[in-house]
Amino acid sequence: GAVVSQHPSWVICKSGTSVKIECRSLDFQATTMFWYRQFPKQSLMLMATSNEGSKATYEQGVEKDKFLINHASLTLSTLTVTSAHPEDSSFYICSAEWDREYNEQFFGPGTRLTVL
Amino acid sequence: AQSVTQLDSHVSVSEGTPVLLRCNYSSSYSPSLFWYVQHPNKGLQLLLKYTSAATLVKGINGFEAEFKKSETSFHLTKPSAHMSDAAEYFCVVSSDSNYQLIWGAGTKLIIKP
Numbered sequence: 001g002a003v004v005s006q007h008p009s010w011v012i013c014k015s016g017t018s019v020k021i022e023c024r025s026l027d028f029q030a031t032t033m034f035w036y037r038q039f040p041k042q043s044l045m046l047m048a049t050s051n052e053g054s055k056a057t058y059e060q061g062v063e064k065d066k067f068l069i070n071h072a073s074l075t076l077s078t079l080t081v082t083s084a085h086p087e088d089s090s091f092y093i094c095s096a097e098w099d100r101e102y103n104e105q106f107f108g109p110g111t112r113l114t115v116l
Numbered sequence: 117a118q119s120v121t122q123l124d125s126h127v128s129v130s131e132g133t134p135v136l137l138r139c140n141y142s143s144s145y146s147p148s149l150f151w152y153v154q155h156p157n158k159g160l161q162l163l164l165k166y167t168s169a170a171t172l173v174k175g176i177n178g179f180e181a182e183f184k185k186s187e188t189s190f191h192l193t194k195p196s197a198h199m200s201d202a203a204e205y206f207c208v209v210s211s212d213s214n215y216q217l218i219w220g221a222g223t224k225l226i227i228k229p
Binding site: 041106 | 148165167206219220
């Protein structure tokens with residue numbers, strides 16, 4: 001099956017620093033990748049949608065200057081949380097799809113970010 | 117606009133008894149519907165999906181769901197619960213316009229020994 005990896009699986013950083021999270025599709029080329037945020041005991045919230053080689057589309061209320069998304073290749077997307085603060089602590093999940101008409105996303109295992 | 121309502125935040129059943137996780141949706145068109153499972157410290161896994169083919173959809177691990185248009189429901193069932201089924205389950209509908217996934221709030225399934 002289609003496998004999506006995320007790195008790191010967890011990260012602890014100091015307030016004010018930046019953190020980069022990688023999302024890779026291991027055995028398929030992802031035309032579109034998605035970044036979600038999940039708060040404790042809550043559902044997933046879509047942050048942004050990215051297509052390879054173009055700018056990401058951010059959902060309303062998500063700061064594009066704070067959450068930088070780069071989709072440099074068909075197998076790699078990165079999310080950089082800039083100048084992180086404790087309120088950015090969360091579980092970040094990426095997903096990837098290879099064909100929009102197929103209408104199925106494959107999810108990474110998630111990254112737990114804790115900002116001290 | 118599409119929306120998804122999972123009617124129970126928690127469901128507790130005994131091992132070996134049937135499981136029913138309820139989901140209602142609203143959609144302007146014929147929707148695509150999914151059930152995902154999230155085990156602790158693991159990634160989301162697709163259990164099954166409905167895309168306007170057969171209304172009774174069979175998924176992995178013995179789960180199935182029935183699409184009922186008249187009731188706008190897509191409930192998830194399993195005849196006999198296993199301890200390994202304990203997890204968070206999400207009902208999801210695909211947006212009509214841009215294929216984005218719209219997530220329900222989740223139902224935590226608790227299995228009692």
